[in-house]
Amino acid sequence: MEHHDRVDHIQQQWRRERPAIDVSPQAVIGRLHRLADHLREELIAGYRQYGLGEGEFDVLATLRRAGDPYQLAPGELAAHTMVTTGAISKRLDRLEAAGLVWRGASDRDGRGRIVGLTDAGRTLIDTAFEAHMRNEHRLLAPLTPAQRTQLADLLKQWLHALGRS
Template sequence: MCVVYRRHGLAEGEFDVLATLRRAGEPFERAPGELAAHTMVTTGAMTKRIDRLERDGLVTRRRSTIDGRGRVVALTGAGRELIDQAFTEHMRNERRLLDHLTPEDAAQLESLLSRWLAYFEAPVETAPEAATRGAAGRDA
């Protein structure tokens, strides 16, 4: 994957930002905080990514028309063209990797990855919840 990103002059995080903006649909823009949330990075890391992408002419930053204190990051024409090319190549590469699996193996891989992902996406239990659950389990 990273080879595909580098071929287009992008780091993985920059690809994520461009892809997130592209998925937003017309007019291909989001607030920096939304981008950080969607790509699961800190706002500081997002600022660095946006700075690089803006320097390369792939995104622009402007004041929000809704809240003059806020900013909006938008894809430029060059940014949209680049992410469309990079994403297409990325998907072609993923297809190439999966083509080596039988349909049965692909189904098994999907099942395993779904269970694995569900584990990491499960809500984190807080200490009071765990203590309550533990006490209830002992009383049974």
């Protein structure tokens, strides 16, 4: 039994109104857009359980996966989180006020700045990350392991072809 969704309906309307235009990309792009919106909502809800926004989670996770001593320069954080240094600064202000990160002078260069996880920040991100992974497994549960691997490979190829790898 074939399932029809909102994207099928939209394509049907466009085919009726503009039959000379190939609307087949909507089958992928439209569904990816809808899926991305849904996934983002689900992920943000998970971060909120730990008092974090998406950006704060991203900064804490980036510091944590950097490995011991869980420190990076603000510019490195910006590069790894793909946001501007100004956006990083705002996130760091909030995280520092919450006692989750600290900022100080770099040991390598007294003029440089460094950001590190506090013990409270490390504990929080470790707990939040475990919950985040459970949430991602839940969201992927409708797909078989083989489908997940195939989808991951296709998305990687597509991102690479678009210069976003």
